[in-house]
Amino acid sequence: MTIGQRLWRGVLRVFGWRLVGEFPYPRRFIVIGAPHTSNWDFPLGMLAARGFGLKISFIGKASLFRRPFGWFFRWFGGIPVxxxxxxxxxxxxxxxxDGGIDRILVIAPEGTRSRTDTWRSGFYHIARAAGVAIIPAAIDADRREVRVGAPIESTGDVVADMDRVRVFYEGINGIRPERQGLIRLREEG
Structure with a gap:
C-alpha cells in the first residue's frame, strides 16, 4: 500500500468510513457503484478510489464538462458522452x-439519486462490447463501509448475471435508503 493510499484511507477513517475488499489486476473493468442515493456518493467514491489506489474514469453528460467546472471533471477522469x-x-x-490500456470505468447504474424501478443497462452492454468484467461496489451506510465485490463476467444471460449482482447488494443500504429502488434491468422482463 502506498503512502498516498494510507493518507486517503486515513481521511476516510476520520469521517468514520473504511474500505473493504480489493480490486483485481489488470485494471480493465467496469465498476458499478450503487446504491446511488445522495450527493455525498461522489466525494465518498472519489476518496475511496484514491484509498484503493485507483485512477478511475466515469461517464457524464456532456453539459457537465462545460465551463466553469469542465476542467475539474476531466481532471478526475470524466469522459463526456x-x-x-x-x-x-x-x-x-x-x-x-480500445488499445488495451488499463481503464476503470465507474458507472452509477441507477442513473439518478432518486428511486427508480429499474437500473439502466448501459454498464452491462458496455462491459459486453468492451470485453471487460463488471465489479460491484457499494456505499454501505449502515456499516460505514465502501465495499468491493468479485468480478462478474457478463455471459449474455442477463438474468443469471444480474442474480450475481443482486447477491452482492443484498442487505446494503445507501446514505438515503428511502431512495433505493429495485436491482433489475428492463431487459429482465
Missing part, C-alpha cells in the same frame, strides 16, 4: 477501452 444520441453512448464508452 452525448446523451442526445442514446444508441451511441454504449459505443462511446466501450471505445474508452
Amino acid at each position: 452525448d446523451r442526445s444520441q442514446p444508441t451511441g453512448v454504449v459505443e462511446q464508452a466501450a471505445a474508452a477501452f
